[in-house]
Amino acid sequence: MTVSPEVPDIAALVEDDRVAGTLYTGPELFELEMDRIFHRTWVWVAHESEIAKAGDFKTAWVGRRPVIVSRDRRGGINVLLNRCRHRGASVCDVPKGNGNGFTCPYHAWSYALDGTLRGIPYPEGYENVTEKKDLPLQRLKVGTYAGMIFASFNDEIEPLEDFLGGARLWIDRFMKQGAGFPIKVQGEHKFRFQGNWKIQLENTTDWYHFPIVHRSWMSSVDAETASMLSIMTDESAVTHALGNGHSVSVSVAEHVDLDVDDGSEKLQDRFSHVIEELSKDLPPERVRRIVRSLHGAGFNLNLFPNVAMSMSFFRVLRPISVAETEIRHVALGLDGGPEIVNRERLRIHEHFQGPFGFGSPDDAEAWNRVQRGVTGGADMPILVNRGLGREKPNDLGQPTSHATDETGMREAYAMWKRMMTDVK
Amino acid sequence: MSSDVLSTTVGGVLSTAVVDAELPLDDPRALAALSLIWREARLLDAKRYEEWDTLWAEGGEYVVPIDPETTDFAGSLNLMYDNDRMRRMRIERLTGGLSISATAAARTVRSVSRFTVAARDESEDSIEICSAQVVVGYKRGETFVLAADLTHRIAFAGDGPRIVRKIVRLINSEDAVTASGFLL
Numbered sequence: 001m002t003v004s005p006e007v008p009d010i011a012a013l014v015e016d017d018r019v020a021g022t023l024y025t026g027p028e029l030f031e032l033e034m035d036r037i038f039h040r041t042w043v044w045v046a047h048e049s050e051i052a053k054a055g056d057f058k059t060a061w062v063g064r065r066p067v068i069v070s071r072d073r074r075g076g077i078n079v080l081l082n083r084c085r086h087r088g089a090s091v092c093d094v095p096k097g098n099g100n101g102f103t104c105p106y107h108a109w110s111y112a113l114d115g116t117l118r119g120i121p122y123p124e125g126y127e128n129v130t131e132k133k134d135l136p137l138q139r140l141k142v143g144t145y146a147g148m149i150f151a152s153f154n155d156e157i158e159p160l161e162d163f164l165g166g167a168r169l170w171i172d173r174f175m176k177q178g179a180g181f182p183i184k185v186q187g188e189h190k191f192r193f194q195g196n197w198k199i200q201l202e203n204t205t206d207w208y209h210f211p212i213v214h215r216s217w218m219s220s221v222d223a224e225t226a227s228m229l230s231i232m233t234d235e236s237a238v239t240h241a242l243g244n245g246h247s248v249s250v251s252v253a254e255h256v257d258l259d260v261d262d263g264s265e266k267l268q269d270r271f272s273h274v275i276e277e278l279s280k281d282l283p284p285e286r287v288r289r290i291v292r293s294l295h296g297a298g299f300n301l302n303l304f305p306n307v308a309m310s311m312s313f314f315r316v317l318r319p320i321s322v323a324e325t326e327i328r329h330v331a332l333g334l335d336g337g338p339e340i341v342n343r344e345r346l347r348i349h350e351h352f353q354g355p356f357g358f359g360s361p362d363d364a365e366a367w368n369r370v371q372r373g374v375t376g377g378a379d380m381p382i383l384v385n386r387g388l389g390r391e392k393p394n395d396l397g398q399p400t401s402h403a404t405d406e407t408g409m410r411e412a413y414a415m416w417k418r419m420m421t422d423v424k
Numbered sequence: 425m426s427s428d429v430l431s432t433t434v435g436g437v438l439s440t441a442v443v444d445a446e447l448p449l450d451d452p453r454a455l456a457a458l459s460l461i462w463r464e465a466r467l468l469d470a471k472r473y474e475e476w477d478t479l480w481a482e483g484g485e486y487v488v489p490i491d492p493e494t495t496d497f498a499g500s501l502n503l504m505y506d507n508d509r510m511r512r513m514r515i516e517r518l519t520g521g522l523s524i525s526a527t528a529a530a531r532t533v534r535s536v537s538r539f540t541v542a543a544r545d546e547s548e549d550s551i552e553i554c555s556a557q558v559v560v561g562y563k564r565g566e567t568f569v570l571a572a573d574l575t576h577r578i579a580f581a582g583d584g585p586r587i588v589r590k591i592v593r594l595i596n597s598e599d600a601v602t603a604s605g606f607l608l
């Protein structure tokens with residue numbers, strides 16, 4: 001593939017400490033990102049709990065291409081392009097459901113849960129012209145890790161485990177908020193903002209904005225919750241670059257590994273009704289383990305390019321156009337866990353997330369402003385240099401800095417540059 | 425009251441199901457409820473949230489669900505699910521000057537119409553009214569529309585009509601809903 005003439009020298013757009021403003025505004029760059037990043041790497045499409053039973057399916061997106069994620073009768077997970085092999089109609093039009101397969105509404109070609117073409121009505125016209133076995137729905141490559149389902153259009157892609165690399169440890173830690181129960185999806189908030197997808201990509205490991213943008217949320221929660229997030233002055237709040245564009249930013253160091261408990265932490269008063277209810281059936285250690293996990297893990301993990309595991313929820317981004325992005329905040333609960341705990345988690349999620357939450361609208365306002373402002377100074381760079389002078393490798397050799405530093409963004413842009421300039 | 429009014433009272437609990445019923449214009453309680461709903465719309469457009477709060481009964485429940493069918497709000501994820509405490513914190517957020525999205529909130533003009541009485545309980549100290557709400561909003565050069573079915577349960581105990589429950593079912597609740605810094 002050759003770079004078309006309108007596209008500037010891509011490598012020059014990303015430096016270690018800054019990126020070009022056109023990264024948010026160039027429509028031709030956006031097209032290249034879809035080809036070279038979203039249609040080539042591993043993209044998160046679902047959590048296994050969303051398609052728990054045989055016949056379950058949900059629709060999702062890989063870049064701008066619509067897909068179906070399904071669980072077949074043998075328990076296998078399939079990711080299929082939502083496009084009929086006959087004349088191109090979408091074969092599934094509902095966000096989720098359970099069924100035996102997909103029948104195209106146009107001429108009723110029917111496909112199995114794994115995409116196999118099962119039936120063509122009035123097949124006479126196809127004698128000696130078409131073989132059903134040659135026309136399954138296009139299947140994507142599928143990889144799963146710790147219940148997270150990723151898909152790729154790239155058959156040559158590296159194994160998912162290699163791609164996740166240094167992030168795997170943190171995914172495992174994130175799942176510990178189940179306190180022994182598996183994690184399940186409990187619903188999601190969906191909203192859009194008028195801005196480029198990378199503005200959101202940067203945000204998940206940006207603790208620098210938190211006490212500023214989320215002042216209104218901070219003033220609405222109890223002092224214990226607010227002080228739990230006293231990141232600005234907390235030395236143990238660090239960010240690591242994990243490789244391949246991934247990064248993690250610790251907000252509550254004592255909740256990094258929820259299995260580790262030195263007993264010094266007092267359980268929050270706001271959960272006293274939960275503690276009381278759980279204590280009827282469970283021993284104190286068990287109650288403590290569950291309640292300590294109510295706010296989720298003590299960090300935000302950003303997986304390049306489209307999913308983050310943020311404290312107690314998944315944050316999924318979908319690029320719509322160069323200046324529009326859809327965000328889903330997926331609420332998590334304990335599969336088979338106490339109902340009062342799952343309800344409490346729903347209420348915590350509603351309090352911050354979504355278009356009417358006390359947090360998300362302020363984020364969205366800030367992101368919209370970035371897009372508006374950046375358009376005004378096309379030749380001015382976006383700075384991602386905060387903390388560059390205090391960044392040092394940790395024991396694993398991962399660049400590490402304070403949680404309010406821009407180490408995560410530098411990692412993401414290094415990966416962006418690598419993928420965008422790799423044109424083989 | 426006239427016997428043609430549909431009552432869906434079961435064991436004293438009003439159903440939230442939307443039923444076709446006329447608006448009984450001869451019922452002063454229905455009319456009082458309507459003026460309250462109209463007044464509410466005006467206060468919300470004017471962002472007079474403190475005053476709006478006085479329309480609520482103590483213990484009032486304010487819900488914007490995501491699942492269009494659900495009546496189990498506590499067991500589902502909602503866009504909003506407020507009790508008194510959350511509603512008052514929300515007002516504080518919208519008026520306190522700490523939220524950048526509230527400060528830059530869209531201006532709105534809403535109409536509420538297509539009223540029907542969905543239910544009245546036997547003692548007639550509350551009435552449930554369904555209506556359609558169309559909100560036109562404007563923010564930064566863009567005009568947009570949000571449409572919702574509303575259900576108000578209005579109680580008459582004490583010193584006049586008060587909202588004890590308001591359910592806002594957005595027609596696009598399951599799709600992307602864009603944050604705009606105002607209330608529905």
Ligand code: FES
Nearest residue numbers: 084086087104107
């Ligand atoms: S387009 Fe699907 S059957 Fe014809």
Ligand SMILES: [Fe+2]
Nearest residue numbers: 209210213363
């Ligand atoms: Fe934020």
